[in-house]
Amino acid sequence: MSKAIPKLQASCSARSEFLMPLLFISIGGICLWKSQDMSQLGAIFPATIAIVVIVAGLLRLAQLVVRGVLSNTERDKGSTPRRVLLVVVMTAWALVMPWAGFLLTGLASFVSLMMVAQYQPWTTRRLIGHLVTGALLVAFFYGLFALLLNVPLPLGRWWM
Amino acid sequence: MEILSHALGALSPMNLGLALLGVAAGIIIGALPGLSATMAVAVLVPVTFGMTPESALIMLGAIYTGAIYGGSYSAILVNTPGTPSAIATTFDGFPMAKRGDGDLAVTLSTLASVVGGLVGVLALLTLAPLLAQVALSFGPVEYFWLAIFGLTLISALSEGSTLKGFMGAGFGLLLSTVGVAVVGGDIRYTFGSQVMLGGIETVSALIGLYCIPVLIDLVATPESHLKVNEEPRGIRLREGLKHAWVGKLNLLRSATIGTGVAILPGAGGSIASLVSYSEARRAAKDSSSFGKGNPQGVLATESANNATVGGGFIPTLVLGIPGTPPDAVILGALLVQGFRTGPELFTTNASITYTFIAGLFIATCLLLPLGLLIGRYAFKFIITIPKALLVPTIAFMTVIGTYAIRNSVSDVIIMLTLGVVGWLLNRYGFKPSPIVLGLILGPIAEQGFVQGFLMGRASGSYAMMFFGGPISLTIIALSILSVFYPIIKARRAQRRHQNGADDPQQEISS
Amino acid sequence: MRISLSIGLAAGLGLSLVSALTMAQTDDFPSKDIQYVIPFGPGGESDISARLQQKYFEEITGEQLIVQYMPGGGGAVGWSQLSGMPADGYTIMGSNLPHIILKPMGKDVGFQLEDLSNFHYFHYSPDAILVRNDSPHQTLDDLIEAAKAAPGAVTLSGSGTYSANDVANTRFQQLADVTTTYIPFKGTGAAVTALLGGQVQAEWGYTTVAANHHDKVRMLAVASEERHPMFPDVPTFRELGYDMVGGAYRGMAVPEGTPDDIQQKLSDIFQQINQHPEFQQEMQDLGFVLLDIPLDEMDAFMAEQMDVYEATARELGLID
Numbered sequence: 001m002s003k004a005i006p007k008l009q010a011s012c013s014a015r016s017e018f019l020m021p022l023l024f025i026s027i028g029g030i031c032l033w034k035s036q037d038m039s040q041l042g043a044i045f046p047a048t049i050a051i052v053v054i055v056a057g058l059l060r061l062a063q064l065v066v067r068g069v070l071s072n073t074e075r076d077k078g079s080t081p082r083r084v085l086l087v088v089v090m091t092a093w094a095l096v097m098p099w100a101g102f103l104l105t106g107l108a109s110f111v112s113l114m115m116v117a118q119y120q121p122w123t124t125r126r127l128i129g130h131l132v133t134g135a136l137l138v139a140f141f142y143g144l145f146a147l148l149l150n151v152p153l154p155l156g157r158w159w160m
Numbered sequence: 161m162e163i164l165s166h167a168l169g170a171l172s173p174m175n176l177g178l179a180l181l182g183v184a185a186g187i188i189i190g191a192l193p194g195l196s197a198t199m200a201v202a203v204l205v206p207v208t209f210g211m212t213p214e215s216a217l218i219m220l221g222a223i224y225t226g227a228i229y230g231g232s233y234s235a236i237l238v239n240t241p242g243t244p245s246a247i248a249t250t251f252d253g254f255p256m257a258k259r260g261d262g263d264l265a266v267t268l269s270t271l272a273s274v275v276g277g278l279v280g281v282l283a284l285l286t287l288a289p290l291l292a293q294v295a296l297s298f299g300p301v302e303y304f305w306l307a308i309f310g311l312t313l314i315s316a317l318s319e320g321s322t323l324k325g326f327m328g329a330g331f332g333l334l335l336s337t338v339g340v341a342v343v344g345g346d347i348r349y350t351f352g353s354q355v356m357l358g359g360i361e362t363v364s365a366l367i368g369l370y371c372i373p374v375l376i377d378l379v380a381t382p383e384s385h386l387k388v389n390e391e392p393r394g395i396r397l398r399e400g401l402k403h404a405w406v407g408k409l410n411l412l413r414s415a416t417i418g419t420g421v422a423i424l425p426g427a428g429g430s431i432a433s434l435v436s437y438s439e440a441r442r443a444a445k446d447s448s449s450f451g452k453g454n455p456q457g458v459l460a461t462e463s464a465n466n467a468t469v470g471g472g473f474i475p476t477l478v479l480g481i482p483g484t485p486p487d488a489v490i491l492g493a494l495l496v497q498g499f500r501t502g503p504e505l506f507t508t509n510a511s512i513t514y515t516f517i518a519g520l521f522i523a524t525c526l527l528l529p530l531g532l533l534i535g536r537y538a539f540k541f542i543i544t545i546p547k548a549l550l551v552p553t554i555a556f557m558t559v560i561g562t563y564a565i566r567n568s569v570s571d572v573i574i575m576l577t578l579g580v581v582g583w584l585l586n587r588y589g590f591k592p593s594p595i596v597l598g599l600i601l602g603p604i605a606e607q608g609f610v611q612g613f614l615m616g617r618a619s620g621s622y623a624m625m626f627f628g629g630p631i632s633l634t635i636i637a638l639s640i641l642s643v644f645y646p647i648i649k650a651r652r653a654q655r656r657h658q659n660g661a662d663d664p665q666q667e668i669s670s
Numbered sequence: 671m672r673i674s675l676s677i678g679l680a681a682g683l684g685l686s687l688v689s690a691l692t693m694a695q696t697d698d699f700p701s702k703d704i705q706y707v708i709p710f711g712p713g714g715e716s717d718i719s720a721r722l723q724q725k726y727f728e729e730i731t732g733e734q735l736i737v738q739y740m741p742g743g744g745g746a747v748g749w750s751q752l753s754g755m756p757a758d759g760y761t762i763m764g765s766n767l768p769h770i771i772l773k774p775m776g777k778d779v780g781f782q783l784e785d786l787s788n789f790h791y792f793h794y795s796p797d798a799i800l801v802r803n804d805s806p807h808q809t810l811d812d813l814i815e816a817a818k819a820a821p822g823a824v825t826l827s828g829s830g831t832y833s834a835n836d837v838a839n840t841r842f843q844q845l846a847d848v849t850t851t852y853i854p855f856k857g858t859g860a861a862v863t864a865l866l867g868g869q870v871q872a873e874w875g876y877t878t879v880a881a882n883h884h885d886k887v888r889m890l891a892v893a894s895e896e897r898h899p900m901f902p903d904v905p906t907f908r909e910l911g912y913d914m915v916g917g918a919y920r921g922m923a924v925p926e927g928t929p930d931d932i933q934q935k936l937s938d939i940f941q942q943i944n945q946h947p948e949f950q951q952e953m954q955d956l957g958f959v960l961l962d963i964p965l966d967e968m969d970a971f972m973a974e975q976m977d978v979y980e981a982t983a984r985e986l987g988l989i990d
Binding site for chain 2: 711746822824868869884
């Protein structure tokens with residue numbers, strides 16, 4: 001290996017490089033602690049893995065301390081609000097689906113996600129075009145899954 | 161000659177039409193994340209009851225072949241393996257698509273799938289009874305070591321820090337233990353939630369870990385999803401053929417690995433393609449370009465996973481033990497049709513067996529024209545569709561696809577959660593692949609270990625049980641080699657650099 | 671003219687809608703396809719027997735029986751979701767004994783035995799001890815002797831922990847007064863692979879396994895009341911002096927709250943399938959033993975099974 005050990009390049013901030021192994025060590029710790037309630041056969045595998053995770057985390061921490069880290073200054077930027085919105089819309093979709101039915105929630109989230117992903121200004125033509133295409137796509141997938149593949153998609157409990 | 165007459169029988173216009181339909185439907189189903197080959201086959205089974213056994217088998221084989229291949233589309237174009245078999249295709253396929261070579265990647269995947277498929281079918285035709293015996297010599301201990309060998313791929317898959325790879329894989333392994341344990345019957349890590357009893361469904365985890373991060377980053381910037389080249393370049397078949405010729409050894413090696421892994425029941429296409437990927441990478445001179453869009457990576461994985469189609473039928477037909485989940489469905493359909501596996505396979509049942517093999521052969525050949533055609537449209541669709549439509553379409557597919565696996569909204573929630581976790585981890589330098597590797601190999605490793613442990617206790621010697629068999633020792637040696645090979649290779653390269661005697665690039669020009 | 675036409679149309683539509691709704695609940699049932707959810711993966715015995723029913727269901731009712739899979743947790747994922755499914759008879763789920771009794775015992779797996787309204791049980795595959803053809807154990811006594819000579823050294827593979835196989839092994843150990851090593855595998859397929867590969871000496875399986883692998887394995891004893899017509903040479907456990915009759919029983923259930931007349935109707939349909947001679951022959955060829963427990967005999971059957979498995983569960987340490 002190389003003689004002069006270079007500093008480690010962090011993926012994000014230098015502080016997060018230290019926090020992540022700590023997170024994994026705590027996950028391993030919880031799993032190890034929880035495995036005490038299991039039967040011998042059931043506990044042996046998760047306990048071993050938990051120990052491996054903890055050891056890997058500790059080694060990583062040691063590596064970070066010994067070699068030092070450089071903060072990554074070239075992190076990609078992007079619109080965090082849009083990212084959060086995407087996750088929120090999709091989560092809401094999944095949660096509401098059993099109640100409002102698949103078709104309705106599918107259409108609603110399709111339109112919301114369309115708005116989230118749109119960067120250019122909306123013109124009437126573009127909006128109508130997108131809405132029509134969206135409706136067609138939803139109809140296509142609905143037909144494919146519900147009719148052709150016999151997947152019992154939720155109809156919704158609110159109108160039953 | 162008997163096989164020839166059956167092949168001709170399979171070539172009737174009706175059967176050819178069914179094969180065409182089956183392959184096309186399979187490609188589309190396979191390309192949609194969440195709709196796996198298993199599901200495609202399962203939906204078709206009742207339809208085949210009305211057909212003659214020959215037509216039914218041809219259609220089932222065709223849809224299966226198509227679905228395994230179709231999984232590469234979403235892997236290449238949206239970084240989401242359409243079926244678990246296509247996990248490794250994302251490694252190089254998606255980077256290729258990102259830099260504007262998506263069309264080439266799809267063509268390569270088609271060529272590799274045809275080659276791999278043919279090798280698998282050939283093995284099924286000629287070596288089936290022999291290879292089935294090999295499958296039987298793999299006991300719990302051998303599976304345990306095989307899983308450990310699979311886990312040594314972590315060092316190849318984790319870019320940057322191997323320790324991060326280990327933490328990620330450990331996380332995946334722990335995730336795989338959630339739910340009711342097969343061995344021991346404990347309920348583990350459900351934290352009181354009934355939703356988690358059934359464990360984390362592998363395909364929904366795949367969709368979450370691979371596809372949701374892509375979506376999250378897709379909405380964050382106005383840039384287009386894939387780089388688009390100005391002038392149209394067709395399907396780039398000539399270029400694809402050139403890459404395939406350069407990688408002919410790679411193709412054959414991967415197809416052989418695919419067939420070999422597929423005959424082991426329970427191992428499956430995902431492991432086959434992962435192993436062949438790492439072998440291709442190891443054998444390559446420029447191994448550092450793997451994972452950044454090396455065409456050979458796509459060739460390796462797609463050749464291997466389509467080889468599992470033919471390979472998986474070897475234990476299914478000879479032993480009556482399904483090699484892969486879709487095989488299980490087809491075996492069920494065969495039993496219902498009155499077909500019995502075993503020694504009658506090539507005697508009493510020869511007509512059905514040979515027709516089936518001929519059908520698989522035809523379906524594999526049909527992949528070439530159909531794959532190139534449908535692939536071209538899939539590629540065009542992804543690059544021309546505006547972002548405001550692409551994002552909801554992909555989101556729609558992930559949600560409905562995850563739901564469809566076992567009609568469960570909880571799986572959708574788990575998928576989304578894993579997606580967000582995967583995105584965060586990726587941001588901090590933890591790649592999704594080691595996690596997925598752990599998730600897939602976890603059950604194999606655990607069951608193999610505990611069963612081996614029980615068997616060792618019964619026989620009185622744990623050491624003999626785990627280190628006594630020749631197969632175990634071979635796999636252990638391979639694992640050790642796999643860990644240390646990169647170091648050996650680096651040393652060797654230092655010693656005699658620039659010696660291109662066995663460079664495939666030179667082979668072609670001679 | 672136009673008005674009266676539209677009124678007539680609307681009235682007609684309304685009438686037919688109302689009649690469709692009421693009809694759907696009684697006489698006309700089933701008037702559309704029925705979803706048949708198998709709480710296991712494809713290719714298992716639940717799947718294969720459902721696939722066999724599929725054909726005759728369409729013959730009898732003219733509607734399709736659509737097989738779905740909802741695997742996970744040894745059936746627990748499916749059964750725990752049954753109560754949330756529509757209770758209109760158009761969703762039925764495979765129901766397996768002893769799973770539905772043993773699973774919820776002593777722990778919370780998301781469902782109780784009472785959540786399932788079983789309307790028909792149609793067959794069972796009797797437990798059996800299988801060995802390879804070249805095994806030195808010719809009879810059950812050989813195996814028992816081997817187990818007595820070296821307690822724990824005889825290994826038997828089977829499907830899962832606290833499963834039908836595990837229960838059978840526990841009961842057998844008790845009756846024969848031996849100690850064996852039971853090795854749980856993921857499903858019958860993996861368990862039989864271990865037997866064929868010689869990793870274990872014997873397997874706890876079913877007559878169906880012997881039927882499927884008849885060229886490579888033989889049974890030492892069967893836990894049915896009479897010898898199976900496919901295997902007239904294989905003795906039953908009772909003949910050999912061990913009071914063991916059992917196996918994996920399979921039937922169908924609907925969510926609690928499904929109207930009684932619909933349940934009765936479903937029970938009748940599946941009873942009719944069971945009486946079809948071709949179906950009977952196909953089931954027998956695969957090694958199943960047909961059973962016919964319609965809706966009105968279900969409670970007595972379940973109570974009887976409950977007694978049997980409660981005793982074994984105590985032995986296994988599942989309940990105190």
